[in-house]
Amino acid sequence: xxxxxxxxTFDDDLxxxxxxxxxxxxxxxxxxxxxxxxxxxxxxxxxxRSNENPVPNRLSLYVHVPFCESPCFYCGCNRIITRxxxxxxxxxxxxxxxxxxxxxxxxxxxxxxQLHLGGGTPNFLSPAQIGQLLDSMARHFRYSQSxxxxxxxxxxPRHVTPDEIGQLAALGFNRASLGVQxxxxxxxxxxxxIQGVEMTLELIEACRDHGMRSVNVDLIYGLPKQTVEGFGRxxxxxxxxxxxxxxxxxYAHLPELFRAQTQLKAEDLPTAATRLSLLRLAIxxxxxxxxxxxxxxxxxxxxxxxxxxxxxxxLHRNFMGYTTHADTDLIGLGVSAISRIGDSFSQNPRDLPTxxxxxxxxxEALPVWRGMKLDADDQLRADVIGRLMCVGxxxxxxxxxxxxxxxxxxxxxALERLQPLQADGLVDIAPDHIRATPRGNMxxxxxxxxxxAYLHDRAxxxxxARFSKAI
Numbered sequence: 421x422x423x424x425x426x427x428x429t430f431d432d433d434l435x436x437x438x439x440x441x442x443x444x445x446x447x448x449x450x451x452x453x454x455x456x457x458x459x460x461x462x463x464x465x466x467x468x469r470s471n472e473n474p475v476p477n478r479l480s481l482y483v484h485v486p487f488c489e490s491p492c493f494y495c496g497c498n499r500i501i502t503r504x505x506x507x508x509x510x511x512x513x514x515x516x517x518x519x520x521x522x523x524x525x526x527x528x529x530x531x532x533x534q535l536h537l538g539g540g541t542p543n544f545l546s547p548a549q550i551g552q553l554l555d556s557m558a559r560h561f562r563y564s565q566s567x568x569x570x571x572x573x574x575x576x577p578r579h580v581t582p583d584e585i586g587q588l589a590a591l592g593f594n595r596a597s598l599g600v601q602x603x604x605x606x607x608x609x610x611x612x613x614i615q616g617v618e619m620t621l622e623l624i625e626a627c628r629d630h631g632m633r634s635v636n637v638d639l640i641y642g643l644p645k646q647t648v649e650g651f652g653r654x655x656x657x658x659x660x661x662x663x664x665x666x667x668x669x670x671y672a673h674l675p676e677l678f679r680a681q682t683q684l685k686a687e688d689l690p691t692a693a694t695r696l697s698l699l700r701l702a703i704x705x706x707x708x709x710x711x712x713x714x715x716x717x718x719x720x721x722x723x724x725x726x727x728x729x730x731x732x733x734x735l736h737r738n739f740m741g742y743t744t745h746a747d748t749d750l751i752g753l754g755v756s757a758i759s760r761i762g763d764s765f766s767q768n769p770r771d772l773p774t775x776x777x778x779x780x781x782x783x784e785a786l787p788v789w790r791g792m793k794l795d796a797d798d799q800l801r802a803d804v805i806g807r808l809m810c811v812g813x814x815x816x817x818x819x820x821x822x823x824x825x826x827x828x829x830x831x832x833x834a835l836e837r838l839q840p841l842q843a844d845g846l847v848d849i850a851p852d853h854i855r856a857t858p859r860g861n862m863x864x865x866x867x868x869x870x871x872x873a874y875l876h877d878r879a880x881x882x883x884x885a886r887f888s889k890a891i
Contacts, residue, residue: 458791523560604650642671644688766791
């Protein structure tokens with residue numbers, strides 16, 4: 421399968437003109453389109469249908485651990501601030517009820533090839549508690565013993581030790597993601613996240629020493645007090661230890677949605693020009709250091725599994741970001757977690773009391789808050805958008821055969837919306853393909869938006885959704 425160029429090109433004027441809000445396309449339709457008409461019964465039906473379908477037969481598990489000891493003011497994640505670790509113990513007790521209810525609904529021969537703990541701060545739980553959680557899931561899900569099994573965990577470097585890294589590796593985790601954001605002391609103070617450089621680098625080395633095959637580092641550009649010089653030092657520091665993957669996220673300032681962001685002063689945020697300079701610097705340094713552009717804000721070394729998946733066309737995108745396992749149903753566990761089962765999405769309640777009450781006081785109930793069943797149009801567009809986001813390329817013949825459509829007729833409106841992007845050199849459109857150009861690799865969300873019916877055809881019937889800016 422053709423894939424996009426690994427080297428994105430940078431055009432300040434284009435980035436400024438296209439810097440408008442849009443979905444991140446970790447799903448299509450995007451999560452704001454889910455509705456409360458999808459419930460427990462619908463999810464059970466989807467699981468039953470999925471069991472009857474031999475593909476996909478593998479499973480992915482995502483567990484959301486919402487607790488953090490202190491607030492990072494930039495954060496837009498679903499999290500609960502507390503230093504009371506007894507809350508973690510109670511959370512595991514309730515989580516065990518959810519696992520006991522949903523696990524037996526899946527056929528026993530369906531193996532779990534991927535597991536990810538996200539948050540919040542998963543290492544708010546001790547390694548012993550995380551081991552307890554893994555044991556609970558192992559009673560109802562069959563862990564794959566395949567060499568390509570992917571068990572990963574997000575870690576806050578401020579609250580984990582090298583010895584605990586060893587304990588997590590012994591539990592089976594073979595990939596870790598560490599939040600850094602920026603090492604500049606002024607930025608750290610502004611966002612309320614003080615984190616030492618040497619401590620963080622030591623943890624990256626500990627992951628390697630204990631046999632983890634991949635380490636991801638998260639950085640953010642666009643934070644308050646950030647400068648090109650300071651962010652450059654952070655990039656240089658991180659690149660010295662060459663993590664297998666880097667995610668360079670753009671900070672989304674939405675204080676009306678995320679209360680913690682009200683602590684940030686708007687005047688401390690970088691200007692639009694500086695923000696673009698930060699992004700340019702990151703791209704230049706990462707590509708010069710040999711990293712391949714995976715898609716959007718993700719980069720990986722050529723020998724990383726993510727880079728190999730992009731090259732061979734098996735890259736997939738879901739609520740965990742880019743992943744190497746496309747042939748799985750995704751089961752989300754815990755407060756706010758999202759599942760993709762069969763032709764459906766479902767999400768647990770975003771607030772902890774509602775999620776707990778559903779499991780503690782409604783025997784046998786699954787804690788479904790909202791979701792949706794994808795119709796044929798949703799599935800078609802999800803396929804098209806997924807190909808754009810993962811490989812930057814649509815083989816029109818493949819789409820026509822897989823979905824039994826005439827592409828030019830079905831997507832006449834989308835092709836018209838692509839014309840300005842083609843004129844700007846972002847996309848190559850031919851009778852047999854649509855392909856992002858090197859200039860368009862940073863604009864994949866914009867290409868995908870042209871095919872999004874909920875932004876266009878169905879917009880009149882839908883309440884407006886809030887999205888972050890695309891750059």
